[in-house]
Amino acid sequence: MSEGLDALVVGGDHDRVVGEVVDVVSRTAPEIREGLVGRRQPVGGEANPTGDTQMEADVWADDLLGERLRAIEGVGEYASEERESVVDCGEGLSVAVDPLDGSSNLVSNNPMGTIFGCYTEPIPAPGTALVAAGYVCFGPVTTMVVATDDGAAEYEIDGGDRRLLEGSVTLPREPTVYGFGGRVPEWSPEFTAFAREIEGECKPRYGGAMVADVNQVLSYGGIFSYPALGSRPAGKLRLQFEGNPIGYVVERAGGRSSDGEGSLLSRDADELHGRTPVHVGSPDLIDRLEDALA
Numbered sequence: 001m002s003e004g005l006d007a008l009v010v011g012g013d014h015d016r017v018v019g020e021v022v023d024v025v026s027r028t029a030p031e032i033r034e035g036l037v038g039r040r041q042p043v044g045g046e047a048n049p050t051g052d053t054q055m056e057a058d059v060w061a062d063d064l065l066g067e068r069l070r071a072i073e074g075v076g077e078y079a080s081e082e083r084e085s086v087v088d089c090g091e092g093l094s095v096a097v098d099p100l101d102g103s104s105n106l107v108s109n110n111p112m113g114t115i116f117g118c119y120t121e122p123i124p125a126p127g128t129a130l131v132a133a134g135y136v137c138f139g140p141v142t143t144m145v146v147a148t149d150d151g152a153a154e155y156e157i158d159g160g161d162r163r164l165l166e167g168s169v170t171l172p173r174e175p176t177v178y179g180f181g182g183r184v185p186e187w188s189p190e191f192t193a194f195a196r197e198i199e200g201e202c203k204p205r206y207g208g209a210m211v212a213d214v215n216q217v218l219s220y221g222g223i224f225s226y227p228a229l230g231s232r233p234a235g236k237l238r239l240q241f242e243g244n245p246i247g248y249v250v251e252r253a254g255g256r257s258s259d260g261e262g263s264l265l266s267r268d269a270d271e272l273h274g275r276t277p278v279h280v281g282s283p284d285l286i287d288r289l290e291d292a293l294a
Helices: 012-035 056-070 189-199 210-220 239-252 283-293
Strands: 042-047 053-055 075-080 093-101 112-119 130-138 142-148 151-158 161-166 177-180 222-226 256-258 278-281
Touching (some): 056 075, 189 283, 210 278
Antiparallel strands (some): 042 053, 256 278
């Protein structure tokens, strides 16, 4: 493991595998970012397993990460938001990835990123089976947040190098920003009332890529929500690839995650591409949200 990950260990053989997964994701991130050029168009007539339009960059990033992560000794399964089923690699940890979160932002050239989670159980698995998770954010610079049960750390990625920025990422106590997804007319009356309260307390920050929006919450304090919608009562975001890993990161940084009733990490995982409402951020705000939705 590199500097900073030494303090974020999961124990036993898992520690080595997590370290190699993090190394692969961080080394591959600059290639993914550079490879976005010329791959900003939809794949003709194709959609991913949950019906979202696949961009050329989605497929390319999945192929690149999939090949490298499957080659790690101790990775037993590889699952991707872009694939119909889990790939069996042998014995070991199960790795789930969203290769390019927020790829719809390719057209408008807004931030996006990569999300990953390492599970000790076969996928689909609950968040309680995570031993590590993290994300890469392609912003003005490329950064990476990695979490294990010991906490969260943030890195800056430059070429093939990963430099530690903060060895103990902690959600700021004072909430500052919020980002709420979905069309407002499709929000429930209860969520709408909650949103109106938060609008008077925090600044809006929503850019269409959960990685970037959550990164702002980790930086400034606040809340990110993609609630259940009238057209999507089960939620829009995927539990395995987005909800669990992001919930794990935020909780390890001292925040809370919720599906509207309780921690995302306690939610049952029945389907590989199952969806969930996602709420993460400052504990007090998540408590208030759950009270509002009750």
